[in-house]
Amino acid sequence: MKRRIVTATVLNQSGVLNRVTGLFTKRHFNIESITVGHTETEGISKMTFVVNVEDDRQIEQLLKQLNKQIDVLKVSDITNQAIVARELALIKVLATGQTRAEISGIVEPFRALIIDMSRDTLTVQVTGDAEKIEAIIELLRPYGIKELARTGITAFTRGFQKSVTDLKHYTLLK
Amino acid sequence: MKVKVKAEPEEQRLTGAETLIHALKQEKVEVVFGYPGGAVLPIYDALYRNPIRHVLARHEQGAIHAAEGYARVSGKPGVVLATSGPGATNLVTGITDAMMDSLPLVIFTGQVASGVIGTDAFQEADVTGITMPITKHNYQVRDLKDLPRIVKEAFHIASNGRPGPVLVDIPKDVSATAAEVNFGGKVHLPGFQPTKNPNVLQIKKLNEAIESAKKPVILAGAGILHAKASEQLRAVAESKNIPVVHTLLGLGGFPADHPLFLGMGGMHGCYAANMALYECDLLVNIGARFDDRLTGNLKTFAPEAVVAHIDVDPAEIGKNVETHIPIVGDAKAALQKLADEQGSSSMCEEWLVHLRQYQQEYPYWHKELEDVISPQKLISEIHSLTGGDAIVTTDVGQHQMWAAQYYTFNDPHKWVTSGGLGTMGFGFPAAIGAQIAEPDKRVVSIVGDGGFQMTSEELILLRELDLPVKIVIVNNGTLGMVRQWQESFYEQRYSHSVFNLQPDFVKLADSYGVRGFKVSTIEEAKALLSEVLNDDEPALIDCRVCAAENVYPMVAPGTGLHEMIGVKP
Ligand SMILES: Cc1ncc(C[n+]2csc(CCOP(=O)(O)OP(=O)(O)O)c2C)c(N)n1
Ligand SMILES: [Mg+2]
Numbered sequence: 001m002k003r004r005i006v007t008a009t010v011l012n013q014s015g016v017l018n019r020v021t022g023l024f025t026k027r028h029f030n031i032e033s034i035t036v037g038h039t040e041t042e043g044i045s046k047m048t049f050v051v052n053v054e055d056d057r058q059i060e061q062l063l064k065q066l067n068k069q070i071d072v073l074k075v076s077d078i079t080n081q082a083i084v085a086r087e088l089a090l091i092k093v094l095a096t097g098q099t100r101a102e103i104s105g106i107v108e109p110f111r112a113l114i115i116d117m118s119r120d121t122l123t124v125q126v127t128g129d130a131e132k133i134e135a136i137i138e139l140l141r142p143y144g145i146k147e148l149a150r151t152g153i154t155a156f157t158r159g160f161q162k163s164v165t166d167l168k169h170y171t172l173l174k
Numbered sequence: 175m176k177v178k179v180k181a182e183p184e185e186q187r188l189t190g191a192e193t194l195i196h197a198l199k200q201e202k203v204e205v206v207f208g209y210p211g212g213a214v215l216p217i218y219d220a221l222y223r224n225p226i227r228h229v230l231a232r233h234e235q236g237a238i239h240a241a242e243g244y245a246r247v248s249g250k251p252g253v254v255l256a257t258s259g260p261g262a263t264n265l266v267t268g269i270t271d272a273m274m275d276s277l278p279l280v281i282f283t284g285q286v287a288s289g290v291i292g293t294d295a296f297q298e299a300d301v302t303g304i305t306m307p308i309t310k311h312n313y314q315v316r317d318l319k320d321l322p323r324i325v326k327e328a329f330h331i332a333s334n335g336r337p338g339p340v341l342v343d344i345p346k347d348v349s350a351t352a353a354e355v356n357f358g359g360k361v362h363l364p365g366f367q368p369t370k371n372p373n374v375l376q377i378k379k380l381n382e383a384i385e386s387a388k389k390p391v392i393l394a395g396a397g398i399l400h401a402k403a404s405e406q407l408r409a410v411a412e413s414k415n416i417p418v419v420h421t422l423l424g425l426g427g428f429p430a431d432h433p434l435f436l437g438m439g440g441m442h443g444c445y446a447a448n449m450a451l452y453e454c455d456l457l458v459n460i461g462a463r464f465d466d467r468l469t470g471n472l473k474t475f476a477p478e479a480v481v482a483h484i485d486v487d488p489a490e491i492g493k494n495v496e497t498h499i500p501i502v503g504d505a506k507a508a509l510q511k512l513a514d515e516q517g518s519s520s521m522c523e524e525w526l527v528h529l530r531q532y533q534q535e536y537p538y539w540h541k542e543l544e545d546v547i548s549p550q551k552l553i554s555e556i557h558s559l560t561g562g563d564a565i566v567t568t569d570v571g572q573h574q575m576w577a578a579q580y581y582t583f584n585d586p587h588k589w590v591t592s593g594g595l596g597t598m599g600f601g602f603p604a605a606i607g608a609q610i611a612e613p614d615k616r617v618v619s620i621v622g623d624g625g626f627q628m629t630s631e632e633l634i635l636l637r638e639l640d641l642p643v644k645i646v647i648v649n650n651g652t653l654g655m656v657r658q659w660q661e662s663f664y665e666q667r668y669s670h671s672v673f674n675l676q677p678d679f680v681k682l683a684d685s686y687g688v689r690g691f692k693v694s695t696i697e698e699a700k701a702l703l704s705e706v707l708n709d710d711e712p713a714l715i716d717c718r719v720c721a722a723e724n725v726y727p728m729v730a731p732g733t734g735l736h737e738m739i740g741v742k743p
């Protein structure tokens with residue numbers, strides 16, 4: 001299984017998320033995460049998918065099938081490009097008197113934030129790429145994670161990069 | 175994108191229903207196949223006051239299969255109208271069928287009023303949700319002002335690029351209330367820009383491959399028919415001297431009596447066609463989607479071949495078979511460009527001689543039966559009595575395969591069958607739509623005794639509309655294709671595939687005011703058919719055929735095209 005990051009620019013029509021997730025189900029694609037949100041252009045949203053595919057043919061199918069959707073304007077596999085990819089996670093971790101300071105010590109180098117506190121918990125907000133998030137989760141796990149919520153990755157290519165995907169010609173055809 | 179839509183910026187105060195009728199007329203819709211109900215009452219009321227020809231099927235499934243038959247034969251989108259809830263869900267099979275076989279349909283369904291959507295209101299169903307995976311696109315109209323644009327887009331999407339069904343769901347309040355509507359809008363679909371013109375470099379590459387190939391073959395699918403590219407296919411095949419194999423759905427795209435035609439490929443295709451696909455060194459797929467019924471086991475499919483694939487849908491290229499020369503574009507445009515490419519025909523006389531040997535050695539064969547009708551013989555008789563010139567619709571099963579094998583076509587747009595979905599109940603209503611599209615042509619509907627019973631309620635339309643459709647029931651008293659598989663692969667355990675009791679089809683026809691006949695010998699059949707096929711009245715002919723016949727040759731499931739069984743008596 002290969003992990004790929006795919007972005008899609010879509011018209012913000014009702015049901016568009018449904019269409020895309022339905023497509024994944026219909027074609028037996030394995031999605032790890034999806035994020036959706038508005039872009040700089042009104043009426044246009046951006047979706048970022050992290051998918052697991054078996055081979056190149058499967059990712060090619062996925063891109064082409066996405067492209068066929070009428071509400072989808074552009075699809076790119078940005079896995080191998082220079083990208084900025086970020087995910088946000090909220091982690092509620094058990095914190096007693098002694099461990100509070102220790103946890104703060106972990107949070108700091110990750111440039112994470114403690115955004116909520118109760119008598120026996122701390123809630124940490126961390127942003128970064130998937131590895132960073134996983135790393136902090138592993139460090140916090142021994143203290144007892146009560147609740148964990150991750151947004152999934154959102155991403156785009158870096159500025160001043162020529163965007164190249166091996167399937168660009170299909171995108172252009174649309 | 176350049177879409178030529180005549181601008182007529184007329185703002186009018188109309189109800190949604192009136193708007194729809196106006197928009198349909200703008201699209202030059204000749205006929206609507208429909209069935210009324212609560213949620214479409216406003217639309218039917220508008221239709222009453224401003225008529226468009228409407229065919230009242232007796233079941234929504236009948237309506238949509240008729241629309242498919244109409245679309246297949248005419249090339250124009252078939253239009254369907256049904257009510258919310260059960261009306262819409264009765265369309266699901268037909269929509270899926272049209273999606274699988276790329277037929278342009280525009281389907282309008284009523285919906286409960288906007289205010290109660292989501293409350294499980296009476297006859298509410300999430301039709302856009304249900305049909306999302308089985309339509310090319312679908313819409314729910316939220317605002318009446320959008321309706322003219324949505325109708326335009328729906329027709330545009332259904333009939334451009336790879337054709338397919340588009341559904342428009344209209345809440346009752348939208349069709350009942352009035353607003354200022356404007357019909358002057360243009361289609362603006364930035365996410366739908368199908369490529370028509372192929373990349374010239376790829377065409378050159380294909381031409382080079384053809385020049386250097388020793389054993390080339392063209393596999394032509396229904397894409398040829400959708401693109402109306404029969405002539406161009408013929409020109410390319412002849413000028414480059416390449417033999418042609420058709421898929422089931424492509425039949426008629428290339429003349430069956432042409433010396434370069436090898437026949438149908440696939441599970442029940444002919445030996446020469448399948449061996450050509452197996453042995454070729456260059457496979458040029460034009461508008462076929464490498465369906466599993468065509469390829470057999472993919473591991474041994476065209477093992478030696480360089481594969482070129484011309485398709486208007488890029489997602490079909492490389493989906494099932496690795497493709498070396500992908501060409502995205504319209505089949506007609508691509509073939510025209512290919513024909514323009516200089517370069518002599520491939521030197522493949524040896525190959526042609528070799529394939530002709532296969533053709534001579536392994537033609538379709540069947541038992542000669544004495545007391546009972548041989549179904550294959552029956553189809554051959556129909557072929558000769560109609561001069562091979564009828565529009566033939568079929569249902570799904572053994573009779574379908576025999577029709578494909580023995581009713582050979584020299585012309586396109588005459589073969590109407592359900593391929594991708596294999597929908598029993600398709601054949602007869604499709605004939606109704608075909609006859610409506612081509613009122614002056616002979617339409618013969620070859621159906622099984624099983625499948626005919628799934629949509630036989632539409633018989634009344636033959637009388638009501640005076641459609642001279644000839645129904646030939648290939649009556650083997652069984653779900654023949656199921657029985658055949660049980661015989662071959664389940665040690666003759668005929669589980670629920672043999673009918674214990676059948677209706678009297680002659681009386682059934684009679685009760686609908688359609689002439690019914692029964693024949694039990696080939697002489698009887700010939701005598702009757704030679705009369706009935708040539709008159710202008712509808713007729714149903716119950717042909718009692720040999721129940722034990724099987725369709726051969728066959729690529730058994732899991733095997734390759736070169737491993738056909740039953741190639742000889
Ligand atoms: C709606 C539907 N249900 C079930 C099937 C499975 N099926 C395929 S062929 C067949 C038998 C068809 O029998 P009949 O219509 O008598 O045709 P025959 O094969 O006998 O020519 C069946 C049940 C199907 N294709 N479609
Ligand atoms: Mg039967």
